[in-house]
Amino acid sequence: MFNQKIRTVETVEFDIEQELLYEIDPCELKLDEMLEAEPEPEMIEGLPASDALTPADRYLELFEHVQSTRLFADSKTFPDCSPKMDPLDILIRYRKVRRHRDFDLRQFVEKHFWLPDVLSSEYVSDPSFSLKEHIDTLWPVLTREPQDHIPWSSLLALPQAYIVPGGRFSETYYWDSYFTMLGLAESGRHDMLKCMADNFAWMIERYGHIPNGNRTYYLSRSQPPVFALMVELFEEDGVRGARRYLDHLKMEYAFWMDGADSLVLNQAYRHVVRMPNGAHLNRYWDDRDTPRDESWIEDVETARHSGRPPNEVYRDLRAGAASGWDYSSRWLRDTGRLASIRTTQFIPIDLNAFLFKLENTIANISGRNGDKETEALFQQKASDRRAAVNHYLWDDEMGCYRDYDWRREELGLFSAASIVPLYVGMSTHEQAERLSDAVKARLLTPGGILATEHETGEQWDKPNGWAPLQWMAIQGFKMYGNDSLGDEIAHSWLQTVNHFYKTHHKLIEKYHIASSTSREGGGGEYPLQDGFGWTNGVVRRLIGLYGEP
DSSP: OOEEEEOOHHHHHHHHHHHHHTTOOHHHHTTTTOEEEEEESSSOTTSOHHHHOOHHHHHHHHHHHHHHTTOSSSTTTGGGOEESSOHHHHHHHHHHHTTSTTOOHHHHHHHHEEOOOOGGGGOOOOTTSOHHHHHHHHTTTTEEOOOOOOTTOSBOOOSSOEEOOBTTBOSOBHHHHHHHHHHHHHTTOHHHHHHHHHHHHHHHHHHSSOOSBSBGGGTTOOOSOOHHHHHHHHSSSSSTTGGGGHHHHHHHHHHHTTTGGGOOTTEEETTEEEOTTSOEEEOOOOSOOSOOGGGHHHHHHHHHTTSSOHHHHHHHHHHHHHTSOOSOGGGBSSTTOGGGBOGGGEEOHHHHHHHHHHHHHHHHHHHHTTOHHHHHHHHHHHHHHHHHHHHHTEETTTTEEOOEETTTTEEOOOBGGGGHHHHTTOSOHHHHHHHHHHHHHHTEETTEEOSBSOBOSOTTSBTEEOHHHHHHHHHHHHHTTOHHHHHHHHHHHHHHHHHHHHHHSSOBSOEEOSSSSOEEOOOSSSOOOBSOHHHHHHHHHHHHHHOOO
């Protein structure tokens, strides 16, 4: 898909000199041993031209003017605006009038663009509703129907209806949707399950992968690969009937493993890293290295204070967004500075666990189809990945999984991401038992489990708890026979959400759970969001299992 550019030893030596200019110790990166392959050009080849262009591509200096002056309180607002005419005509008009003494940027934007609708703003919850009733009545509010596509809009039209998270998030998101679908299934909304599964399959067919969300500015990256889990949820027994999605699962796998076969030791290309022992593991990646359209001014400011080449910082910020953990101490060299982000240098435990699940799912469905060769191939891939994870990402001394910094050749921080191997059945029973001790000692609170044990001001860190992490921990520990810990987390999370709901009559994106009384979560680069898709989904599923709190 991409023209491959391999960095030679001479290039690496030049890079070391450049690192010195930016006050980075080259020894810590071991660049003399590393080769990095990057996709070039940045434009995603094979995509329709109308989809490949983001608002930043279309509006150029107008886009930068709007974002740099903070015309809107939220950087995501302008990329979500729809033009009233051809973007080229808008840009030409802007260039003609921008230097006039009486030029008003806000008036210009309002004249030439439709601002995004906030469809959930008119919704008022009924305080008399139970938590279960509230969630069931909220599904229609968060549903978006297929509609005629506004020309040149950043929104990618989908063939079927879908659920959005809520608040500023007016499009569907990849990994959010899986946890939302858990609740839809519990609510009996099997029609919507099929719509969403088919939408994601359609995106794989059209774009070669599932984007972060259905916006043009999300096309250069994906999110945690949970389509295999969606397929399993959608089908009653996990495999029968899933055959229709086998080709899509294989296409997604090809996207994540692109370039793997041509890598030499200690080399990375896009999402794949070939480790010193020859094993292939994966990292998060974004094919662009520019400021994110939806967080443009935030990214520019972060890079400005980094002391690093801006494009490197932008790539790592984008990869952090691809991880879904945007942002967390998991990706930071200095837990107090977002500018120290190095996402692409980490091998994440959760990503590789999800890909282990994808490999096993392809093997399982292929076996049911009678394709024993493909079944054996992907069983071996899953086995190899498990061995590589155990070698590089399992901390036997501390009894937990940790991300691995492949540039420094050392383990990263411990986080709730370490429970994903349990959720996908990748761990041994001994590992699960030791991990339970680590979670109880370091992440468990009366309100649920924390994302990490580090308080940084980033939203995927202490003191916040997130619905998807609770669900995977609950089910993961129960799968390995630790019902007491799974049940404790479930009851704690239900109490957290219900306590806030009784007071405020809404569900939210994340919760502060580090103190005796849970409350709304904070941190991050945007205000707390109401809605909220995956909180609704996980809580609705837990109510089905445990009853109303």
